[in-house]
Amino acid sequence: MTLDDLRVFSVVCRAGSLSGAARELSCTQSAVSQHVKRLERELALSLLDRHTRGVVPTPAGHILHAAITEGLGSIDHALRRLEELARAEGGSVRVTTGATTVRHFMSAAVVDFRRRHPRASLEFQTETSSRGCYDALSAGGVDLAWVTLRPTDRAVEQRPVVEIPWALAVSVSDPLAGRDRVEPGDLQDARLIGLPRNSTSRLQLGAWLAEAGVRPVFDTSVADWDTAILLAELGLGVAVVPALPAWSGPGHPDLRLVPIPALPALAAGWAVRRWDALSPLAQAFAATVAHHCDRQTVRK
Known part of the structure; x- marks a missing residue:
């Protein structure tokens, strides 16, 4: 087997199909298939399960893909450093x-x-x-x-570099804007602007609120904190966000960040x-x- 065989197999696993890998690598599907077959022949194991919609790694394929990802990543990193040294x-x-x-x-x-x-x-x-x-x-x-x-x-x-406390972002017209703090219980049944479900901060926030017995409703989803802040400032909802300095001060006159000190800080x-x-x-x-x-x- 060669490094090219391993690289191609890694692309196949990521793309989920031989044709997708061929497009990404700018080669033919037959060439991709030959790389995979050579690996399977060398290892005497099946590495891919073929389905009508593409391919998925077998248990053996998962093991090899994980090793390739780690090993080739380190090699590529070393090659970049060597290239920089050579160019001075x-x-x-x-x-x-x-x-x-x-x-x-x-x-x-x-x-x-x-x-x-x-x-x-x-x-x-x-x-x-x-x-x-x-x-x-x-x-x-x-x-x-x-x-x-x-x-x-x-x-x-x-x-870790920073720990960021949580705050409730609300418009100045919201009744909560005049409070000096918000408790997790105040968020029960609140309709919140939230990040996507699979984001780390959303998962951590959901877990911490669940520990406090709170089940908020995330009825609006945005891709990033800045968008959540914008919608909250416009009065289109409220958002639990990290209390970042850029959102305080004269740049956001219609926004209030009310601390939620009971929630663990985000690292x-x-x-x-x-x-x-x-x-x-x-x-x-x-x-x-x-x-x-x-x-x-x-x-x-």
């Missing part, structure tokens, strides 16, 4: 995160990092969930993932494959973001 250039840092993270957590750090490392390039890959960020990290396409932290069985290392930070394998540039960027998050917390 500034290098690059590849970051995956949600759509609004740079604005809320990294804007000052990006400016600071660029000033300190003018020849380095920063590449941001936007994902819609922490799960997508973990997938990109495992596949070796990025160096750092900024995520809502949670226990995971992924082969990654996590470092956010970095996930990487291995900290000791990060390039010096990636380590420097991660540290710069953490430094500015600390400064932001002190100012609050």
